[in-house]
Amino acid sequence: MATSQIARLLSRKSHVLPGQLHVTEMFFEVPENYAQPEAGILKLFGRRVRKHERPIVPLSDSDLTDQEKLPYLVYLEGGPGFGNREPQNHALTQVALRRGYQMLFLDYRGTGLSTPIHADSVRARGDAQQQAKYLKLFRASNIVRDIEAVRLCLLGDMDAHKQAWSIFGQSFGGFVALTYLSKHPSSLREAFLTGGLAPVKRTAEEVYTATFKKLMERNAAYYQKYPDDVSTVRCLAEYIHASPGSAIPLPGGGQLTVQLFLTLGIAFGAHGGLDLVHSLVLRLATDLDQVGHFTPASLAAFESRIPFDAHPIYAILHEAIYNTKRTGAPASNWAAHRVGKTLPPFAWLADPVAVLGGNPASKEPLYFSGEMIYPFHFDGAAGPELARMRDAAELLAATEAWDEDLYDEEQLARNEVPVYAASYVDDLFVDFELARETARLVRGIKVHETNGWYHDAVRSRSDEVFAALFRLRDDCID
Structure with missing residues (x-):
């Protein structure tokens, strides 16, 4: 692993927001490729949030210095491929403060506001091979290097015992947290994970074999709750297929096909997801x-549920989050598609x-897919941006030799960082049994397991x- 480097702080501007939030917007500069720092740079954007104080007596210089030294909690967003919401819209903000x-x-x-990925920036790298090589730089290993570089920038001048910080990873953010625990445990004071116990020992094919089972359960629950939708969903699919070219143009440039329509089940992984799909x-x-x-407003509502063209990393690197050098496994090779098409409900x-x-099975419910990504997402259906990156996506799907492992099982086994996790029995995206398997790898982890919450x-x-989570941290076990 390349030596840790310090991010360069480019700018910071502060504002006061309702809710007593003092928000500082910061841009950092980091190497595009840590193994070749001279090759180029990327910009990272972050928002630091503190409680805005208006005391009767103005704060002294030492008081202000103390505020600078408050312990950090770094939020690691899910995805991959999505930026953060504004701090005032995040439930964790007030709890943390x-x-x-x-x-x-x-x-x-x-x-988000960090150097973006889009078709033009990717294609500017050269042919499909060069594009795929560039996209590999956006996996969790380099995300962790970035976070560590920012930590050194913000905390490197503090006393040694104040240089560690806490992290909170949701979903894919939990995957990133486990990579951080593997690579830089001394930089961490504690780690919180929600729905983010990555299937460390498993290949993409094994992951989807497990998650398709839960997906079938959620589809059955959907049609049990909304039995009339069995015929309604089929009628909608028939209408789409009967349209010219078996597709209906979407406002953003994509094409509503039967297959894209049946990916709406990604919503089944959330609270209220059955109702959301029914409403659409x-x-x-x-x-x-x-x-x-279909009216333009309804097509726009559909398109908002399939946002991958605007967040292409999700689609391009989705299966790659399960690929590591350690597994010695073959390329993912569109694992979700390979697994799903063997299952009758996803024929x-x-x-x-x-x-x-007129197929004899035409009276059976059409089952919706979940968070899986398929080759047809890059055929133009999900949008023109993804279509322009199809060749690179195909190369990534065929990649067998990944540069490095994302996790260090030996380091996790001797972990000394307090780790607190929430794991969900009915998680559609991070299989509960595989999450349990991972929890057994992390020394000292405390896990809250429940069948009352979704992803x-x-x-x-x-x-x-x-x-x-804070009970796990603050309370004791007799």
Whole structure:
């Protein structure tokens, strides 16, 4: 691993926001490739948040210095490929401030306001081989290097015992946290994970074999709750297939195909997700009943649920988050597609026409897919940006030799950093049994397990999640 480097702080501007939030917007500069720092730079954007104080007696210089020394809690967003929400819209902000932290929301490389990934920036790298090589730089290993570089920039001048910070990883952010624990444990004071116990020992194919089982359960629950949608969903699929070219243009430039329509089940992993899908199905069906076609507003509502064209890292590197050199496994090779099309409820992955029309199985419910990414996402259906990066995506899917391991099982086994995790029995995206397997690898971890929350509980059940995690940290076990 390359020697840790210090990020360069380029700028910072502070503002006071409602809720007694003192927010400092910061831009940093880091190497594009830590193994070749002279090759280019990337910019990272972050927001530091402290409680805004208005005391009767003005704060002294020493008081202000003390504020600078408040312990950091760094939020690691899920994804991959998504930037952070504004701090005032994040439930963790006020909880952290009340507990004496200052927060740092750092957009990963390629996301949010950090140097973005888009088709033009990728294609500017050269041919598909060069594009794929560039995209490999946006995996968790370099995300951790970036966070560590920013830590050295912000805390490197402090006393040694104050240079460590805390991290809080949601979903893919938990994967990043485990990589951080593997690579730089001495930089961490504590780690919180929600729905983020990565399947460290498993290949992409093994992961999807497990998550498709949970997906079938959620589809069954959906149709049990909304039995009339069995016929409604099928009617919508028939209408889409009967359209010219078997597709309907979307406002953002994509194409609503039967296959893309049936990826709406990604919502099933969240609280209220069954109801959200039903509402969209109802809206599309109402369009057909009232005006005979899907309206622009309804198509825009659909498109908002499939946002990968605007967040291409999610689609391009989704299966790559499971690829490590350690496994010695073959390339992911579109593992979700390979696993899914062998399952009868997802036969539409192999041939959407076969499950429509007069087929004997045409009375069976059409099952929705989840968070999986498939080759057809890059055929233009999910949007023009992804279509322009298809060749690079194909090369990444075929990659067998990844540069480095994301996790160090030996380091995790001797871990001394306090780790507190929330793990969900009915998690659609991070299989519970595989999460348990990972928890057994991390020395000293404390895990709150529940069948009462889904994957997005950090947003939908935030008060309960934070209370459970901080109980793990603050209480004792007799």
